Amino acid sequence: MHSLALALLLVIASPTAAASTGTPADSVLQAQIEEAIAGFDGEVGVYIQHLPSGREASVQADRRFPTASMIKVPLLVGVFDAIERGDLHYQQPLTYRDSLAYPGDDIAASLTDGAELSVARAVMLMITDSDNTTSLWLQDLAGTGTTINRWLEEHGYEHTRVNSRTEGRQGDWEQYGWGQTTPREMARLLVQIDEGAAVSPAASDEMRRVLTRSRYSGEGLAQIPPSVAVLSKQGSVRQSRSEVMLVHAPSGPYVLCIITSEQADERYTYDNEGYVLLRRLSRLVYEHMEPDDPWAPPADTERFHSNPPGE
Numbered sequence: 108m109h110s111l112a113l114a115l116l117l118v119i120a121s122p123t124a125a126a127s128t129g130t131p132a133d134s135v136l137q138a139q140i141e142e143a144i145a146g147f148d149g150e151v152g153v154y155i156q157h158l159p160s161g162r163e164a165s166v167q168a169d170r171r172f173p174t175a176s177m178i179k180v181p182l183l184v185g186v187f188d189a190i191e192r193g194d195l196h197y198q199q200p201l202t203y204r205d206s207l208a209y210p211g212d213d214i215a216a217s218l219t220d221g222a223e224l225s226v227a228r229a230v231m232l233m234i235t236d237s238d239n240t241t242s243l244w245l246q247d248l249a250g251t252g253t254t255i256n257r258w259l260e261e262h263g264y265e266h267t268r269v270n271s272r273t274e275g276r277q278g279d280w281e282q283y284g285w286g287q288t289t290p291r292e293m294a295r296l297l298v299q300i301d302e303g304a305a306v307s308p309a310a311s312d313e314m315r316r317v318l319t320r321s322r323y324s325g326e327g328l329a330q331i332p333p334s335v336a337v338l339s340k341q342g343s344v345r346q347s348r349s350e351v352m353l354v355h356a357p358s359g360p361y362v363l364c365i366i367t368s369e370q371a372d373e374r375y376t377y378d379n380e381g382y383v384l385l386r387r388l389s390r391l392v393y394e395h396m397e398p399d400d401p402w403a404p405p406a407d408t409e410r411f412h413s414n415p416p417g418e
Contacts, residue, residue, distance in 0.1 A: 130156075130163050136395050137164040143387055148380060149346070149370035154290035155392055158298065159359040168291040171266050171283065172366040175342025176237045177349050178269060178286030180296055183317065185255035185269075186230060186245050187310040195248060197313070199226050207244050215240035234340065235320045243272065252276070262299075267292045284344055290364040297338055297353045298362055325412030326382050327352050327365070327389035332402045346370045348381025352389070356396050363392050377413035 136155065144151045144166060154168040189195045200223045208216035215229070215238050229245055232238035249255060252273030259267050267288040270280035279287060296305070300318065303311040318338035321328065327350040331337055335355060342349040349366040365388050372380040390404070 131161055133157070133162040133164050133395075136162075136392070139391055139395065140164050140166060140388065143391055144384065147367070147384060148372065150368045151384070152290040152364075152366045152368075153388065154294045154364045155361065156294065156298075157359060157361045157396065165291070169266075169289050171287050171289055172349070172368050173283040173342075173344060173347045174267075174286035174288045174293070174366075175284065175344040175347055175349055176239075176242075177288065177293055177340050177342040177351055177366075179233050179237065179242050180293065180300075180318075180340050180351070181255055181259060181267060181269060181286065182242055182246050182249065183230065183234060183314055184296070184300070184305055185249035185258060186226070187306045187314060188258050189249040189254075190226075191306050191310055194250070195226055197225070197227050197230075200224070201226060201229060201244070201248075207240055209239040209243060211239060213238045213240040215244075230317060231320070234317045235322050237323065237341070246272065264292050264296070267296065288366075290366055293351045293366075294353075294362040294364040297351055297364075301338060301353050301360070325377070325408075326350055326385040327363070329404055329408060329412070330386055330390035331393055332400070342366075343375070343381075345373045348379065348385060350385050350389070354393070354396075356393065357400065358397060361392070361396055363389065365389075377409055 140153055144153070150167070152167040152170050152172050154163070154165045156163040186195065190197055203215065203218045203220065203222045203224065205220045214236055215232055229241040232241040233245055246252060246255065246269065252269030252271065256268050256273065268276065268279065269286050270276040270283060271285040299305045300311050300314045305311045305314065315338060318340065319336055321339050321341065323341040326341065328337060328339055331354055337355065338353040340351055347366065347368045347370060351364040353360060353362045365385055367381045367384065370381050
């Protein structure tokens with residue numbers, strides 16, 4: 108990132124700017140975040156809020172970024188909204204067809220034509236394994252991206268939208284991919300779910316349970332003690348890495364959303380610059396929120412998340 112662009116970015120996201128919105132700023136954390144992202148070869152958006160106090164830190168928190176697989180959080184809400192309307196049942200059996208397969212290594216795409224799985228199991232695959240085949244299937248069953256976007260608009264989400272396979276959003280799809288959001292809005296959606304305010308208290312309760320079961324534990328989640336409950340979703344496409352987490356830390360919950368775009372480093376490796384940034388910021392925030400917690404990530408965890416030798 109050029110020094111002039113970085114300087115302008117930091118002015119926009121300064122503690123004074125945050126305070127001017129009426130939300131208390133965490134000036135120490137703000138400075139730490141700005142220092143941690145300095146020199147990143149690409150764009151970075153960050154939003155952090157300590158929920159009990161409301162104190163926050165942010166960088167480009169209202170800028171639109173690609174969601175990559177984080178779009179599956181709005182899809183999850185769309186599915187539960189369809190259940191609430193009576194259009195779906197959580198334990199309803201679905202019949203898989205080969206025509207639904209999305210290219211890649213999805214679990215669902217390996218099913219035989221005619222196999223049955225429930226909506227609940229499809230939801231598990233969508234969130235836990237980030238399975239694209241079941242995600243697109245559920246997007247359609249929930250009323251398509253059009254219906255999900257209507258829910259988002261009605262609930263005050265100005266920038267978060269489903270683009271892929273959604274009528275009228277071809278231009279947005281070309282720019283952002285499957286979905287688009289801002290760090291602040293994606294964080295807010297996780298807070299709404301955690302507070303029992305998304306769709307219904309019962310729906311929110313089940314969504315909370317689903318969102319604590321991510322398989323992708325090598326970046327932001329790796330920096331949080333495994334004894335701490337965390338709602339999360341991760342995203343990754345060629346020039347973007349992202350993660351949103353609501354961490355039920357010992358001294359009070361906080362929400363963190365980090366999104367990159369226009370990354371120079373496009374490698375799908377453990378040491379990708381975006382993945383490194385996710386780990387760095389997640390650890391920095393946890394240590395800031397929990398300075399007395401002696402826990403630290405164990406050595407040699409990289410081998411559980413990196414590619415096998417020779418790949």
